[in-house]
Amino acid sequence: MVTAGKDRGEIIAQLQDVDFSYGANKVLEGVDLTVRRGDYLAVLGPNGGGKTTLVKLILGLIRPDAGQVRVFNAPPAQTRGSIGYVPQYTNIRPDFPVSALDVVLMGLATARSFGLRASSAERDKAMQALALVDMADCADRRIGTLSGGQRQRVFIARALASGPDLLLMDEPTASVDAHARFCFYELLAELSDRVSVVVVSHDLSIVASRVTAIACVNKRLHYHPGPELTTAMLELMYGGHDGHKCPVMAFAHGLPGIMVPPHGKRHV
Structure with missing residues (x-):
């Protein structure tokens, strides 16, 4: 499981002078970014500004046209096991026959770690992850019957189950109401004591949730070392x-x- 107490100054991910284009459309240009252990970084910007592309680069799903991306001082494709990823919200039918616990078990490394075939150790890890996000009481409930905020907490638990050092989230509050959104961001602040957190969003309310820094992305990236919105x-x-x-x-x-x-x- 994720543990606290590691060197908070350690570099987790680093992008240096990165460019990326989709065909003739340049999406990112000259991007520099460093994520350190213990960071709770909000990546903000308009739709189409390059936020999701930035996440894909860190995950190693795409390669930069120019510049360098390193995660744990290695190419991203070699370190995916150390990254937990929560994608944008998708709708789930209420009668979808999978429990919250089943969803979290899917996040473990072994493909057979699912449902009745999971070992007791794997189920313990999954329950620990659910407890971290205050969802242990909902372990046996069908994922489709949970609220949007509850589902997102389960998806975070799935990302945490394998014990990553970096948690990447892409628009995680798109389906969450205002009150649940505030609680959700506070949860991420608490988790940043255990795992570095990078949240991609266009929701400015995240700035009030104890983020340690803001990266504004709109083709170029502007880094603000602190959560304050200046005049x-x-x-x-x-x-x-x-x-x-x-x-x-x-x-x-x-x-x-x-x-x-x-x-x-x-x-x-």
Whole structure:
């Protein structure tokens, strides 16, 4: 299981001068990022800004066109066993015949670790992971009957079951209401004492949840070593359009017109 007490200054993942394109569309350019043990990093930015591509690079699912990606000082494809990944939420039918415990067992390394075929040691690991996310009482419930927030906690438990050192999450609160979202982010802050946490989101409320740093991604990456939203950042995020307030250029950092139409044009 994941354990605390390792060197919090250790570099977990590092991207250096990374470029990536889908065909002629350059998605990331000149990206530098370092994730250290104990970090709780929020990766924020608009849809299409390159956030999910960044996650895929760290997972080793794609390779950069230029630059270097290292995870635990090795190519990402060689270290996937040390990474827990929680993808974007997907709908699950209420009658889907799999329990929360079954879902967590799927996260263990052995392919046969599922349901009745799992060993007692594997079931113990899965239950420990569920307990970490306060879902042990729901172990026998069908995954499709749980709320969106509960399901996401189960998926985190699945990612934690194999004892990773890095937890990557892609838009984990897309299906979670506001109150559950706050509790969810607080859970991630607590987990960062055990495992480095990187959360990709366009939800600005994560900034209030004890993140240790913010990376704003919109083709280029701008790193903010702290959770505070400065006055300059707020002015970028909230601007005036024909007498009303709306999110404007939230993380454009000098790239005009990315999130909203040019000033003076009415929203559709």
